[in-house]
Amino acid sequence: MRVFxxxxxxxxxQIQEQGVVYSVFxxxxxxxxHWHDFKRPYQFIYQxxxxxxxxxxxxxxxxxxxxxxxxxxxEGYYRAMAANRASRYLxxxxxxxxxxxxxxxxxxxxxxxxxNLLQRHEQKPEGYDWALMFAPNAVQIxxxxxxxxxxxxxxxxxxxLVGTVREVVFPYIRAKWVxxxxxxxxxxxxx
Numbered sequence: 359m360r361v362f363x364x365x366x367x368x369x370x371x372q373i374q375e376q377g378v379v380y381s382v383f384x385x386x387x388x389x390x391x392h393w394h395d396f397k398r399p400y401q402f403i404y405q406x407x408x409x410x411x412x413x414x415x416x417x418x419x420x421x422x423x424x425x426x427x428x429x430x431x432x433e434g435y436y437r438a439m440a441a442n443r444a445s446r447y448l449x450x451x452x453x454x455x456x457x458x459x460x461x462x463x464x465x466x467x468x469x470x471x472x473x474n475l476l477q478r479h480e481q482k483p484e485g486y487d488w489a490l491m492f493a494p495n496a497v498q499i500x501x502x503x504x505x506x507x508x509x510x511x512x513x514x515x516x517x518x519l520v521g522t523v524r525e526v527v528f529p530y531i532r533a534k535w536v537x538x539x540x541x542x543x544x545x546x547x548x549x
Contacts, residue, residue, distance in 0.1 A: 359458055361451050361526045363424035364542055369531070370447045377533045381420040399469040402488055407459045407527055421527040424451065426460060448542035451535045453528055463523040465491035465500065476503040497522055
């Protein structure tokens, strides 16, 4: 799977020197403000990665995050990144499918906002339908559900209603997966 991710120079240096780098991203997450608000969705992703990929995380391991489409970066969405002025590398990676776990980005954002993915599950407990984000037909199911509650948008395409961008997670990067590494500095935020 071709993915795109922005990483700090330390990750690039470790790939060059050691041939592989393992993510320790999760060590920084609990130090972030409002971590308690996002703990459950992130734990859900880690648990699903472990179960679906039969992977056991080391005590200091995390997951790298990437996007399956370059337009996230080319259209300027990266400007919302917290460290948008810091020196980084935009990596283009070809990762074996058995190593990565992909899910719908809109669904992930619903999880971060403490909602269920389908409108009809609004009254169900939080997380009731989160597993749907991994389904190959998640976009179609979510769009059909949306149309039930907003018939005025029935003519819109599934992609317009839900979006087709997928986020991809994986625990390490091997040097042979790096297809391109471009020095990348974000621009001043337009937000």
